[in-house]
Amino acid sequence: xxxLAEALLLxxxxxxxxxxxxxxxxxxxxxASGTFLFLRKRALVSDAVAHATLPGxxxxxxxxxxxxxxxxxxxxxxxxxxxxxxxxxxxxxWITRRTRLAEDTAIGAILGVFFGAGVVLLTVIQTMSAGxxxxxxxxxxxxxxxxxxxxxxxIATGGTLAVAATWLMRRPMTLVAFDSEYAAALGYDVRRxxxxxxxxxxxxxxxxxxxxxLILIVALLIIPAVTARFWTERSANVIWIAGSLGALAGYVGxxxxxxxxxxxxxxxxxxxxxxxxxxSLLFSPSRGVIAALLQHRSxxxxxxxxxxxxxxxxxxxxxxxYTLRLLTSQGLVRxxxxxxxxxxxxxxxxxxxxxxxxxxxEIHQAAGLAGRYEGxxxxxxxxxxxxxxxxxxxxxxxxAVGGV
Amino acid sequence: MGTEFVQFSLSPILIGIFAAIAxxxxxxxxxxxxxxxIGDAISHVVLPGIVFAFLITGVVxxxxxxLGAAGAALLAVILIEAVKRLGNIEPGAAMGVVFxxxxxxxxxxxEQTDTSAVHLDVEHALMGNLESLIWFRAEGxxxxxxxxxxATLPDELFRIVTVCALVIALMLIFWxxxxxxxxxxxxxEALGIPAGALGFxxxxxxxxxxxxxxxxxxxxxxxxxxxxxxxxxxLMTNNLTHQVWWSVAFATLSASLxxxxxxYGPLWFGAxxxxxxxxxxATVSGVILGLACLLxxxxxxxxxxxxxxx
Numbered sequence: 001x002x003x004l005a006e007a008l009l010l011x012x013x014x015x016x017x018x019x020x021x022x023x024x025x026x027x028x029x030x031x032a033s034g035t036f037l038f039l040r041k042r043a044l045v046s047d048a049v050a051h052a053t054l055p056g057x058x059x060x061x062x063x064x065x066x067x068x069x070x071x072x073x074x075x076x077x078x079x080x081x082x083x084x085x086x087x088x089x090x091x092x093x094w095i096t097r098r099t100r101l102a103e104d105t106a107i108g109a110i111l112g113v114f115f116g117a118g119v120v121l122l123t124v125i126q127t128m129s130a131g132x133x134x135x136x137x138x139x140x141x142x143x144x145x146x147x148x149x150x151x152x153x154x155i156a157t158g159g160t161l162a163v164a165a166t167w168l169m170r171r172p173m174t175l176v177a178f179d180s181e182y183a184a185a186l187g188y189d190v191r192r193x194x195x196x197x198x199x200x201x202x203x204x205x206x207x208x209x210x211x212x213x214l215i216l217i218v219a220l221l222i223i224p225a226v227t228a229r230f231w232t233e234r235s236a237n238v239i240w241i242a243g244s245l246g247a248l249a250g251y252v253g254x255x256x257x258x259x260x261x262x263x264x265x266x267x268x269x270x271x272x273x274x275x276x277x278x279x280s281l282l283f284s285p286s287r288g289v290i291a292a293l294l295q296h297r298s299x300x301x302x303x304x305x306x307x308x309x310x311x312x313x314x315x316x317x318x319x320x321x322y323t324l325r326l327l328t329s330q331g332l333v334r335x336x337x338x339x340x341x342x343x344x345x346x347x348x349x350x351x352x353x354x355x356x357x358x359x360x361x362e363i364h365q366a367a368g369l370a371g372r373y374e375g376x377x378x379x380x381x382x383x384x385x386x387x388x389x390x391x392x393x394x395x396x397x398x399x400a401v402g403g404v
Numbered sequence: 405m406g407t408e409f410v411q412f413s414l415s416p417i418l419i420g421i422f423a424a425i426a427x428x429x430x431x432x433x434x435x436x437x438x439x440x441x442i443g444d445a446i447s448h449v450v451l452p453g454i455v456f457a458f459l460i461t462g463v464v465x466x467x468x469x470x471l472g473a474a475g476a477a478l479l480a481v482i483l484i485e486a487v488k489r490l491g492n493i494e495p496g497a498a499m500g501v502v503f504x505x506x507x508x509x510x511x512x513x514x515e516q517t518d519t520s521a522v523h524l525d526v527e528h529a530l531m532g533n534l535e536s537l538i539w540f541r542a543e544g545x546x547x548x549x550x551x552x553x554x555a556t557l558p559d560e561l562f563r564i565v566t567v568c569a570l571v572i573a574l575m576l577i578f579w580x581x582x583x584x585x586x587x588x589x590x591x592x593e594a595l596g597i598p599a600g601a602l603g604f605x606x607x608x609x610x611x612x613x614x615x616x617x618x619x620x621x622x623x624x625x626x627x628x629x630x631x632x633x634x635x636x637x638x639l640m641t642n643n644l645t646h647q648v649w650w651s652v653a654f655a656t657l658s659a660s661l662x663x664x665x666x667x668y669g670p671l672w673f674g675a676x677x678x679x680x681x682x683x684x685x686a687t688v689s690g691v692i693l694g695l696a697c698l699l700x701x702x703x704x705x706x707x708x709x710x711x712x713x714x
Contacts, residue, residue, distance in 0.1 A: 043497040044441055099697050100705040104440040104496070105635050109693055111444060112628025116686020119531050119625075120666070120679045127677035137527055141511060215448070215530075216511075219504030226497050264515050270508035277501060281491050289490050 003259040016258040018152035019211070023250035023269060025159025026208050030217070031224030031246025032166045033200040035239045038225035039177035040197070042103070045092070046221040048110040049198070050205050050214045052088025053081035054118025057139050057209070061125055072135070074151045074210060078158075081139075082206045088114050089198050142213030142266035151210055158207035163243075165200060170239060173197055178235045212266035219270040220246060227277045230284035249273035301326055302376050306350060308332075312339045313351035352395070353379045359391040410542045413667060416534045419561050420659035420685055423617035426568040427629035428655040429575055430610040432648050435634050436586050441496065442481070442607055443630035445503040446614045447623040449473075449480040451529045452510030453615075459517060466559060470615055477611035480506055481604075532622025532682040534663070537561070560620045567616035574609055575648075578602065583644055621682045628686035633658060636693045639700030658689035 010017040037043050060080025061071040069076070088110045095106040122136055135143075166173075175183040176193045184190045201221060208217040228241035253269030282289050308323040309332070318324050318337055327333040332343030339347060356379050379388060427443070434440050450473040457472025458464060480502055487498040537558040539547075547553040575582070585592035585599040592599045614626045621629070637650035662685030667678045697703060 038497055041494050041496065043494070043500045044444070047441075047444065047500065095697060099639060099700075099703045101635050101638065101697075102435075102438055102440070104438055105435050105631055105638075108440045108444055108627055108631035109635055109690065112625065112631060112686050113690025113693070116625055116628055116683040116690065119683030120687060123677075123680040123683065124670075140527065140530065216504055216508055218500055219508065222497055222500035222504070226491070226493055226501055229493070230491065262515050264511060267508035267512040267515075270504055271512065274501070274505040274508070277505075281487070287492065292490075 004255070006259070008255050008259075015149060015152055016254075018149070018156055019265070020251060020254040020258065022152055022155035022159055023211060023254035023265065024247045025156060025163060025250075026204065026211060027220060027224070027246035027248070027250025027253075027269070027273075028243040029159050029162035029166060029200075029246075030204045030208065030220035030250075031228070032239050032243035033162065033197065033204055034221030034246075035225040035228065035235075035242045036173045036177040036197045037201060037221060038229070039235060039238070040180075040194075043222045043225075044104070044107050044218075045089075045198070046201050046205065047218045048088060048092055048107045048114075049085050049202050050217050051111040051118075052085045052114040053205060053209060053214050054084075054115055054139070055121055056081035056084030056118075057136055058118055058121025058125055059084065061136060062121070062128070065128065074148075074154050077136075077139075078154070078206045078209065081209060082202060084114065085202045085205060089202065138213070139209050140213050140215060141264060142209070142211050142216065143264070155207055155211055158203070162200065162203050162207065165203070166239075166243075169193075169196060169200075170236075174235050174239065212269060216266045216270050219273060220249070223270070223273040223277050224249065227273070227280045230280040230287050233286070245276055246273070249276060299376075305330070306376060309343075309347045309350040310354065312343060312347035355395055356388060356391040359394050360387075363391075407542070407544045410539065410545055410547060412538050413663065414542070415539045415558055415561050416537050416681065417660055417663045419537055419558070419564050419620045420534060420663050420681070421656050422561075422564040422568040423621050423626075424629045424633065424655035424659040424685070424689075425652055426564065426571050426613040427610075427617050427626055428633040428651045429571050429648065430606060430613055431630040431634040432637070432644075432651050433582055433586050433606055434610060434630065435638060436644075437603070437606075439607070440631050440635075441499060443610060443614060444627050445480055445484065445499045446477045446607075446611050447618065447626040447630075448503040449476045449506045449510075450615060450618050450623045452476050452506045452513070454529065455510045455514045455517075459513065466563065466619065470563075470619065473615040473618065474611060476506065477615060478608065481607050481611070528622070529618075530622050531680060532618070532620060532625060534621055534681040534685075535667070535678065537620060564616050564620060567612060571609060571613050574605075578605070582606070586644075621685065625682040625686045628689050629655060629658070632686075632689035632693045636689075636696035636700070639696040639703040642702055654689065654692050658692060659685050662686070662688040 010020060034043075034046065037046055057077050057080055060077045060083075063080070064073060064076050065071040092103075092106045092110045095101055095109070096103045101109075125136060172183070172188055172193050173196065175186070175188065176190055177197070180190050183193070204221065205214070205217050208220060212220060224242040224246040225238065227245050228238045231241055232238055249269050249272040253272045254265055256272070257263045257265040257268050280288065283291075285291055304320070304323045304326050308318050308320070308327045311318050311323075312327075312333070318327070318333070324333065324337065327343065328335060331340060332346055333339050360379070360383060383391075431440075431443065434442055453473035453476025454469045455472075456476065457468045460472075461468045483502045483506075484495070484498050487493055487501055488495055491498070493501075537560050539553075539557055541547065541553045541556040543553070581592070581597050581602055584595065585597055585602050589599045592602075610630070614623075614630070617626050617629065633654035634647070634651040636654050637647045640650045641647050663681045665688065666681040666684035669684075670677060670679055
């Protein structure tokens with residue numbers, strides 16, 4: 001088997017398999033919990049949380065070494081990172097509520113300052129005798145190389161727990177993310193649920209530190225949720241689609257990283273995720289770029305067709321080349337601009353509908369129905385056959401177009 | 405505090421101060437326009453820009469790297485705008501998508517290319533190396549008057565001074581426009597001020613400042629300089645001119661105090677090694693912001709938002 005196939009089927013070694021499963025679980029948890037952040041329009045809060053973990057990693061290392069233990073114990077380091085991430089979150093919340101500074105300023109301030117403090121601690125550790133091979137820099141960008149079996153277990157367990165927590169709390173969190181005022185009116189404690197969302201995001205960040213690194217974990221929280229939004233209009237579906245996309249990116253990324261040399265896990269997971277995003281941006285059936293372009297083209301064609309037919313009905317020459325081309329291709333006009341039989345019939349219909357609409361607007365002034373007329377909706381879509389017959393009675397008999 | 409200070413500390417402190425000021429000035433406007441995190445995005449995409457420049461030129465030289473970084477920053481701004489408009493996505497999420505992807509691409513390319521022969525790695529890009537920008541030829545304060553010795557000052561100093569001057573000049577030229585467009589964009593447009601172009605120009609200026617500062621202090625610390633001094637200044641006054649002056653003062657204080665604490669602080673505690681100067685500068689700016697949050701005379705929100713959030 002090729003290395004890629006081996007990794008895909010989880011046959012590339014016990015650790016690699018655990019890392020792959022862990023990455024998929026982490027991707028799912030990150031995608032799902034990131035959805036709540038995204039719907040709450042607070043996506044970049046996760047960036048501050050992630051950067052605020054760095055001083056915690058440093059402090060935990062120093063503390064563990066000074067207590068005589070092994071500074072590299074992953075659980076200890078993760079606990080430390082969670083502690084400072086929580087402090088960062090709390091400070092951010094405090095700055096936003098208690099001062100005039102806006103949330104984005106608070107995010108940026110926490111991010112820069114905590115990261116700076118973390119860098120200071122890392123340089124302190126480098127000068128400690130135990131710190132020479134601490135390898136704490138791997139928390140910046142993540143590293144699965146030389147990962148201990150125990151570390152892989154921590155990631156897989158943490159990922160599972162985060163997925164379970166998301167599942168359990170999905171209803172209140174969806175409610176708050178979707179419409180926090182309605183949630184408050186129903187009696188939910190919005191602030192507490194917000195904190196819960198943040199807690200979940202923090203948990204995902206901390207679990208992902210070793211695998212993806214603190215700079216790129218943000219991508220796992222944001223990109224799947226944004227991508228999922230292209231495929232559905234229902235908030236409950238966004239969560240599961242985002243989770244699945246995150247899991248897919250995590251799985252594929254970890255597999256690629258395990259089978260190709262010099263391919264760091266974090267960046268490749270992010271790039272797979274970004275690839276899914278670009279595909280969705282382009283090809284999503286409802287919100288995608290190509291769908292929007294097609295929709296625009298068809299709208300344009302409908303407007304030009306109608307204007308052209310109205311011109312035919314009024315026996316005006318058509319000078320717009322696009323209109324002429326469109327009508328010719330539909331067989332309504334000959335190349336020299338003279339309407340065909342079908343063209344005259346269509347023109348008569350459009351002109352008649354136009355006059356029917358005039359009558360309709362007179363009759364239904366207050367009904368609001370006539371207000372929906374933008375010139376493109378067929379009158380049959382709005383009024384019943386009886387009503388149209390009534391309009392026709394007022395209009396008199398049909399008049400032929402083009403002097404036939 | 406004689407020769408040694410001039411040799412080892414003078415130019416890093418000056419570079420730190422000019423970098424901090426160059427970032428803090430545009431930061432004032434970014435904060436007021438709720439675009440504070442543009443600085444975050446820019447400082448992340450500097451890395452892919454530099455890596456790309458290295459891939460093309462094959463050398464680690466200042467000018468191509470600065471150009472690469474500036475190009476990446478511009479590309480990021482355009483991509484963020486494109487994602488925002490095409491996908492109808494809120495700005496924060498659009499930013500998060502774009503800068504993380506570009507950063508990941510930068511790291512990946514860096515890992516795939518052989519850069520073992522040159523000094524180019526992610527940690528350096530993130531953390532900077534302010535301490536290494538020393539002035540070898542200095543023999544004391546009198547070297548400041550010696551043109552031959554002055555010519556050996558680190559190139560980074562000349563670059564950051566140039567950029568700082570450019571930022572100041574741009575701010576003075578466009579001061580009135582910036583002021584009006586920042587507080588009331590519609591009014592500015594009614595007056596015939598090209599508010600959209602002005603906003604883009606501001607972001608580009610911020611990018612140039614970030615790229616030049618990155619050269620010396622590393623990319624993540626740049627965010628702290630963009631945000632902390634202006635944010636602290638915002639809590640000190642209600643007048644934009646005063647706010648800009650306060651931010652310059654805070655930036656200068658952060659840079660000089662941060663460098664001194666990093667270089668000499670550990671010695672006071674009996675340690676033998678200095679800690680990261682860039683990190684310490686960011687930390688000091690955070691402490692200043694914290695004090696301003698607790699004590700600043702204008703820290704409270706006034707007007708509509710007050711009752712809601714107090």
